[in-house]
Each structure stands twice: as C-alpha cells, then as structure tokens.
Amino acid sequence: MSDLVADTGRRLFGAHAEALRAAAPPQADATAPFPAALWADIEAAGLPLALLSEDQGGFGLDAAEALQLVQIAAAHAAPVPLAETMLANWLLAAAGLDPAEGPAAVVSGLTLAGGRVTGKAPRVPWGRDAAVVVALAGDRLMRLTTGWQVDESHNIAAEPRDTLTFDTPADTQAAAPVSxxxxxxxxxxxxxxxxxxxxxxxxxxxxxxxxxxxxxxxxxxxxxxxxxxxxxxxxxxxxxxxxxxxxxxxxxxxxxxxxxxxxxxxxxxxxxxxxxxxxxxxxxxxxxxxxxxxxxxxxxxxxxxxxxxxxxxxxxxxxxxxxxxxxxxxxxxxxxxxxxxxxx
Incomplete structure (x- = not known):
C-alpha cells in the first residue's frame, strides 16, 4: 500500500510537471496562480487524507509512509499546501471534527473569548487559497471556513505566505489534541x-x-x-x-x-x-x-x-x-x- 501511494504521488506530480514549470513566475517577487487542476487531482486521489486511518477515510499508512507524499511534492517543486492540509486533517480527526474540504491552513496563537476567535497569524502558507483554516486558541481547536482577512505576501520561492486576521464566531470547535x-x-x-x-x-x-x-x-x-x-x-x-x-x-x-x-x-x-x-x-x-x-x-x-x-x-x-x-x-x-x- 505504501509503494502504491508513493507511486501514485510520483505519477500525479510528474503529470503536472510541465504545466507547473510553465506557470512558475520568472522572479521571486511574484506568485503563480494556484494550480487548481493539480489540486483537483490531489483531492481525487485522496492524498490530503493520507495521515488518517482507514476508519477516518485515509489509507491506514504509518506516518512515515504517508509523509513520503510531502517529500515527493517537494521534489517536484509543486506549489500546493499538501503538507499543511494533511496536518490539518490529522488535527481535525484527532479532535473529532470533519476533515477539510479543499486546501487548508493551520494557525495558532489566536484568542477565543465570548464565542469569537480573534487575532493575527503571520506568514500562513497559501492563506489566500485556504478553504478551511484549522486554528488553535489555547486548549481549543477550531475548524473555520469564513471570517478572516488576507494580507498577501510570499517567500523567496514565490510561494504565498499571507497574514490572516481573524474576528469571527468559533462555531465548530473541540478540545485541542496538541499544544x-x-x-x-x-x-x-x-x-x-x-x-x-x-x-x-x-x-x-x-x-x-x-x-x-x-x-x-x-x-x-x-x-x-x-x-x-x-x-x-x-x-x-x-x-x-x-x-x-x-x-x-x-x-x-x-x-x-x-x-x-x-x-x-x-x-x-x-x-x-x-x-x-x-x-x-x-x-x-x-x-x-x-x-x-x-x-x-x-x-x-x-x-x-x-x-x-x-x-x-x-x-x-x-x-x-x-x-x-x-x-x-x-x-x-x-x-x-x-x-x-x-x-x-
């Protein structure tokens, strides 16, 4: 199963390699459009759920086997938040919350008071493209789908590294599985x-x-x-x-x-x-x-x-x-x- 998943990842990213090279910005002061076609194939293959057990909808792999996918994506310089979404789903599953639908971001250092989550998270990978934000505030983990503002930036690899500012109800939350x-x-x-x-x-x-x-x-x-x-x-x-x-x-x-x-x-x-x-x-x-x-x-x-x-x-x-x-x-x-x- 481990070899099958790794081979799937190599074929998937290899199939998009030419398109990724064509879309890559020539300089580090710009970012390429989010590769929606690549992400659609990633989700269709179930890769964002790779860290989960079969009962949770994943592949039932050991963590080291599943995280090969992060290495494979990096080897192809794929500009997608696969690692972050895999971690987001792992955290959500551990907290008993529904997995992310679409790209996800993971942030911490927020404040939860009066049923609202507030705060600012700097340099969030692909924050502008996140459909779900998994936010840690104290001992609570929240699954957010709306309610943040984006200040766009990027790293020297031209990957989005955005500042997210939150002031939104924390309707979906649970005890945090980690500090x-x-x-x-x-x-x-x-x-x-x-x-x-x-x-x-x-x-x-x-x-x-x-x-x-x-x-x-x-x-x-x-x-x-x-x-x-x-x-x-x-x-x-x-x-x-x-x-x-x-x-x-x-x-x-x-x-x-x-x-x-x-x-x-x-x-x-x-x-x-x-x-x-x-x-x-x-x-x-x-x-x-x-x-x-x-x-x-x-x-x-x-x-x-x-x-x-x-x-x-x-x-x-x-x-x-x-x-x-x-x-x-x-x-x-x-x-x-x-x-x-x-x-x-």
Whole structure:
C-alpha cells in the first residue's frame, strides 16, 4: 500500500510537471496562480487524507509512509499546501471534527473569548487559497471556513505566505489534541520532510548534470574535485533524509509524549536546514551559471531550500530548544539519549 501511494504521488506530480514549470513566475517577487487542476487531482486521489486511518477515510499508512507524499511534492517543486492540509486533517480527526474540504491552513496563537476567535497569524502558507483554516486558541481547536482577512505576501520561492486576521464566531470547535508548542514542532517536522524531498531532487539533478556536462574531453563528474563535492552533498542529503524519517516515525508521539516528539522534530529540522545550506551551495558550484537560470529545474528547488530552512524555526532556534530539552534529562539521562535509537 505504501509503494502504491508513493507511486501514485510520483505519477500525479510528474503529470503536472510541465504545466507547473510553465506557470512558475520568472522572479521571486511574484506568485503563480494556484494550480487548481493539480489540486483537483490531489483531492481525487485522496492524498490530503493520507495521515488518517482507514476508519477516518485515509489509507491506514504509518506516518512515515504517508509523509513520503510531502517529500515527493517537494521534489517536484509543486506549489500546493499538501503538507499543511494533511496536518490539518490529522488535527481535525484527532479532535473529532470533519476533515477539510479543499486546501487548508493551520494557525495558532489566536484568542477565543465570548464565542469569537480573534487575532493575527503571520506568514500562513497559501492563506489566500485556504478553504478551511484549522486554528488553535489555547486548549481549543477550531475548524473555520469564513471570517478572516488576507494580507498577501510570499517567500523567496514565490510561494504565498499571507497574514490572516481573524474576528469571527468559533462555531465548530473541540478540545485541542496538541499544544501550541507541539503544533510548532509539527510544522517544523513537515518542513523537514519537504527539505529532504527537495534535497534529494537537487542531488539527482546535480549528479545527472555532472555526468552530462563535458569539459576537456570528458564529463565533469569524472574530475576528482567534482566527485568529492558530490560525495559531500550526498552525505548531507542522506543525513537530512534520515532525520526526516525519524521525525515522521515519531508523529504518533505528538499526542502521547510531546517532549519526545519535539526532540525528534527539532533534530530533523536542524539537520535538514544545515544540509540545505551546504547542498544548495555545492549544487550551484557544480552547475555554474545555468543553475541560477529561472527556467532550469535546479532553480525552483534551491529557492525552496533557502526559504524553507528559515520557516518554522531556524537551525539556531531549534538547536536552542533541543539543547534545553536535552539538559532536562540530567547527567544520567543525557548519554543514553544521545546514543539511543529512540527519543527519550
């Protein structure tokens, strides 16, 4: 089933690849129209429900298997909120609320008083296109379909990052399944998945280019200096993928052991961010000037790497959180945590 879902995702995003490239804005100061045809196929395939059990309408996959879809979407530089909608549906199902119909956004830090939810959520991915907003206010989770204003913006990858301002009745709500801090870790876990997928695609593109580009009568990939750079890049990508897999597998702990999940998510986002900086640099060194060309397939990948590494917490922020959590284990608990195979 896992292979079937992953293959479906690859075929689906691959079928839309040419249209996505044609619609991509040539510069980072604009955003492309929302790819409605791609999203319709995503919903028809049931991908936004991939994290749910079969009883809830999903595929019944392990979290790590389902989150492969986020990596596949990122590898194709697909400008859709699949990760956010998958998380929104996971939260709604955990709270006993109906799943989202259409693209969804997830926000926190709002205020619930007198039956109304108010507040402002900055830099919400695809906020302008969200049909449903899953909002966390204290210990309550709300499913909102109207009642927010949008101030449009974007990141350097030309993806919408909008500010949503709320002042609306909170008619559909339930006890929140996670805290605001855990939700932040969940968003970081999603970014780690996306970074891993984009890194893998950037590596494959760079290796292919090194084997195609001829210089001094042979492929540049035959030169030792290029081989060493590609080896470093491959090591970084492997580390990012390992961290992403660890955090994805820990998803069920977000509700049962928030500290353990946060440690896994922190490590994954931290390591993926470090890998993004190193790997993107190597990819462009190997490609030379062509790598910066907007029409070339490396360009949308590395723009996303640079954007995503700073979203949902930077490396330094997660390093501080991870360090604080590790220190709470005390001298007897630190070494087993550092060398163990499971989060403490």
């Amino acid at each position: 605001a801090d855990t939700l932040h870790a969940l968003m970081a876990m999603l970014r780690a998945q996306a970074l891993a997928g984009a890194l893998d695609a950037a590596l494959n593109r760079t290796v292919a280019y090194a084997n195609e580009r001829m210089q001094f009568g042979r492929a540049i990939g035959k030169f030792q200096a290029i081989q060493q750079s590609l080896a470093v890049m491959a090591t970084e990508v492997a580390a990012a993928r390992a961290g992403a897999g660890m955090a994805a597998a820990a998803l069920p702990l977000a509700r049962s052991d928030a500290r353990a999940f946060t440690m896994a998510a922190a490590a994954a986002k931290l390591r993926a961010g470090e890998a993004a900086g190193i790997a993107a640099g190597i990819a462009h060194q190997v490609h030379g000037a062509i790598g910066f060309t907007a029409e070339y397939p490396l360009h949308p990948l590395t723009r996303r790497l640079w954007a995503w590494r700073d979203e949902c917490g930077s490396e330094s922020q997660w390093a501080g959180i991870l360090g604080d959590l590790a220190c709470t284990l005390g001298p007897r608990g630190f070494w087993p945590f550092l060398t163990g195979t499971e989060a403490a």
